[in-house]
Amino acid sequence: MERGKLIQYYEELKHIGLQRLQESMSQALGLAALVTCPDGQPLTEISNLCSFCALLNASPEGRARCAATRVVSTRAALEAGRAVRDTCHAGLVHLAVPLRVAGETVAVLVGGSAALQPLTEEAVAQLARETGIDREELLAAARTVPLWSEERLWIAAEMMGAVTETVAQLLYTRQELQKKADEISALFEFSKTVSGSLQVAEAARQGLQAVLELTGATSGSVIMLGEARPGAADLEVAATLEPYNELRVIPAGEIIAAVEREAVAAHFDSRPGESTPEEKRPAVAVPLTAGGKVTGVLTLAGKPGGQRFTGEEAIFLTTLGTILGLALENARLFRKVRERAAMLERLIEVGQVLSSHLDVDLVLESALASVRDVLGARWCALRVLDENTGELVLRASLGMNQKLQARVARVRPEDNLLGEVLQKGEAVVVEDLAANGSGRHLPYYALEMRTMVVVPVKAGGKILGTLKVYSPVPRRWSEEEVEYLGTVAAQVGLALENARLYSSLREYYLSTVQALAAALEAKDVYTRGHSIRVAQWARSCARMLGLGAEAEEQVYMAGLLHDLGKIGIQEDILLKPGPLTPEERKEMQGHPEVGARILEPARFPAAVIAAVRHHHEDYGGGGYPAGLSREEIPLLARIIRVADAYDAMTSARPYRQAFTPQEAYEELKRCAGRQFDPRVVEAFLRIPQEKMEDIAIRGGGGTLIALLGEILFLLRRPL
Secondary structure: OOHHHHHHHHHHHHHOOHHHHHHHHHHHHOOEEEEEOOOOOEOOOOEOOOHHHHHHHOOHHHHHHHHHHHHHHHHHHHHHOOOEEEEOOOOOEEEEEEEEEOOEEEEEEEEEEEEOOOOOHHHHHHHHHHHOOOHHHHHHHHOOOOEOOHHHHHHHHHHHHHHHHHHHHHHHHHHHHHHHHHHHHHHHHHHHHHOOOOOHHHHHHHHHHHHHHHHOOOEEEEEEEOOOOOOOOOEEEEEEEOOOOOOOOOOOHHHHHHHHHHOOOEEEEOOOOOOOHHHHOEEEEEEEEEOOEEEEEEEEEOOHHHOOOOHHHHHHHHHHHHHHHHHHHHHHHHHHHHHHHHHHHHHHHHHHHHHHOOOHHHHHHHHHHHHHHHHOOOEEEEEEEOOOOOOEEEEEEEOOOHHHHHHOOEEOOOOOHHHHHHHHOOOEEEOOOOOOOOOOOOOOOOOOOOEEEEEEEEEOOEEEEEEEEEEOOOOOOOHHHHHHHHHHHHHHHHHHHHHHHHHHHHHHHHHHHHHHHHHHHHHOHHHOOHHHHHHHHHHHHHHHOOOOHHHHHHHHHHHHHOOHHHHHOOHHHHOOOOOOOHHHHHHHOOHHHHHHHHHHHHOOOHHHHHHHHOOOOOOOOOOOOOOOOHHHOOHHHHHHHHHHHHHHHOOOEOOEOOOOHHHHHHHHHHHEOOOEOHHHHHHHHOOOHHHHHHHHHHHHHOOHHHHHHHHHHHHOOOO
């Protein structure tokens, strides 16, 4: 039994009345008795001394001789591991009976003060001279010494020993039960403490603080082991606690490795170079386990007085380590779930940008920002393969300065990591470029680039380029991180392919519009300049209404194409100088629907087609082709209705003179609410006068070349 625990045990023996029990038994049996510690020091006071022994113990010399005899007898019983009989310096016999608890001698019962035969006068006289006691008085006391047979002495002493040992054993059992109860209570409270947080650092800190309070240690640490390859040095210091004047207790690598390998506690000195135990600060490192696997190491040091951690403490701490290990593993899994959720959230954001924008630069910017934020990479670079030269061209980057971008704008993927990615179509991961001895390298290198991941950018089974991230320190990239980068690369590949397809589609649009516009303007001389003016006034009106850039561009395109359906109208009707017959008017009123049907196969934006189809609807109803009214009419169509009417009124025709701008304004206001949307009219009238005049002058000089130029400029920009 450990010394500290033994001292506590002795105090408990005294507290439950060992002295009274001893006195009762010695009185009943007629023997003197005393319980000593294993070193012979009295644990109880001697009881039931005969007058002869009492007289001897009253003398300093006699008392010293009795104590020396007791120590000798105690040691003899310890060495023999059983009861021994001995004779004291006065010639009396006594027995030393070892008391064993849990297989260990914790005390010795010494019983005696009896003689096997009467003491001789000569021996008593000699003892009186040596101790300075009156001879006659000592002789008289010697005649009262009880005479016992050896058998009776053994029976009595063993009876006293059995009773005393039983009491001691019961006390020990009670202490052990209390200890177990305390440990269970401590484990329960500890479990509540460490399970109260799903943050790794917070759970580790709370657990470490609780362990320090339980053990009396002053400092410690919690180390989380990596989850990747076995034996790889990937540690996370989850928590450290120590007074300001103490060092952080982080075990050496070999100690951590031993704890992980053996899954048992390791004892060591945290300051091995010091001289005293207190200065050496004995420490213990215990495993943190989860699912039968060592997931971390708990280390403690700094017990009062430089005490070492006992085996029992190490066992208890290992049990705590199981609870803490499970709590930290749950927190780590929760952190991993959150990281994956963040990855998915950013992937969704990139996907939303990809699905809602045709601007590939915006998509690439969003994708690289996602990679930087989620993976914590300082540099990101996207390269696209130039099929004509075989070079990888820098298409987008984050973190690279202008000078570096210019230097590495075009690189050749030959005999390097980029070429390996292009050839294999698989990700390449390098945890430390400086330590990479495989001969694999990059076409360029900077000292700040220590770790890297490169993934192929693919679309439709074809490799379009590479996506690469760097970090300034060596790093182990997790499987989830590499997969995330690969997913972003796939989205980037889709964006690049969409951009290519969209470019092809716009070229198709351009060819279609060129043919249609040429046919229309060649047929109707009065159309020249009209479409450009309507488009420009419509765009200015949309701006006054506060519509966005996309709506402005769509209404502008609709303005350019709003009369496209007139190519299907006979020239004698289209160019007729006088009023139209009902049949001719009906054919003329069909041009919005014809124009919309022409645009639909070319996949123009739906808003543009709707504006072309309904630009002759009246706000109050009664227009054509569908007779829509108010909000049923698309807003872009309502805008073109006003711009178209204004240009028609201010343009001369064979059968009438042109209105002045002021006369046209008054007519728009007069017809607001019937033909025109009042809100659109109000916005149209707010277009600055200089802007109106500039459009009338510059837009009015429209020719086939001018119209095609406008459409070409528009179609080469993303809507």
